[in-house]
Amino acid sequence: MTFDTPDGTTGARQPKAGPVLRWLNRFAGRRIRKAGTAFGGMNALVLTTVGRRTGTERRTPVGWFPGEDGSWLIVASAAGAPRNPAWYHNIAANPDKIRIELAGETHDVTAEQLHDEQRDRAWMQITTAAPRFAEYQRKTDRQLPIIRLTPRQ
Template sequence: MKDHSERTRNKARKRVNDHMSRYLKTEGEDGHIWGGVPTLLLTTTGRESREPYTTPLIYGQDGDRYLLVASRTGAPRHPGWYRNLCKTPDVQIQIMAEHFPARARTATPEEKPALWRIMAKIWPPYEEYQSRTEREIPVVMLELKA
């Protein structure tokens, strides 16, 4: 018999997969706005498998850069997508029907406070997530490649 936490993880995984499937099928017409906030699809390269992994994520903007928060809802470990891009920072993003190559980097301690405010305004639960964990939740900047 599955325990409660495993059932919860499976339900969350199904919701994420359903969201991503709708986003892909409709080129973001259904899925770009999720829960009232904008989402993009981030494709990273698996740090061990070298296979592509795609994840829907809430995003913000700072000028021409896209911003992500590696919160994993305040879990003790960084999300897999973040660990992947730390090893291979060249990523692909999809916003609606548009696809872009980008390079990811983690905001420096000096950059992070202003970027965190942008993202916490878009998704206020980030503040709660940070209070749940001892790890510093990273803000990631995606800079489009020419």
């Protein structure tokens, strides 16, 4: 499957990655790695990607939902911003160089973007469990990508 969701033209303002946001992400990451606890009212994991331009590892806490066969579903929502989050582009460039951490465990994973009926089923599951994602979708004209992370063999 391809990573082909273009940026939109309208949407919510995406916060700048200033010192407060970086501190919050580090704090959340430590909690998630250690205990796998929910953060912001939902299950969360630490997503490690490889920067598409820099080749540097990037860690981002993201919410997740259970997928089929023990996979994890994540949404590239950026809270309804017009642009896809940086980690989406990093995954697209390196879908086989991804790692997740939660509850003291690390998993090497492979990513695929869901399309068509698979995306529709996952979207229903996600918006039922976390209605805020439907609100994020209303804020932007891009379709929010849903990514399935499966354990790498």
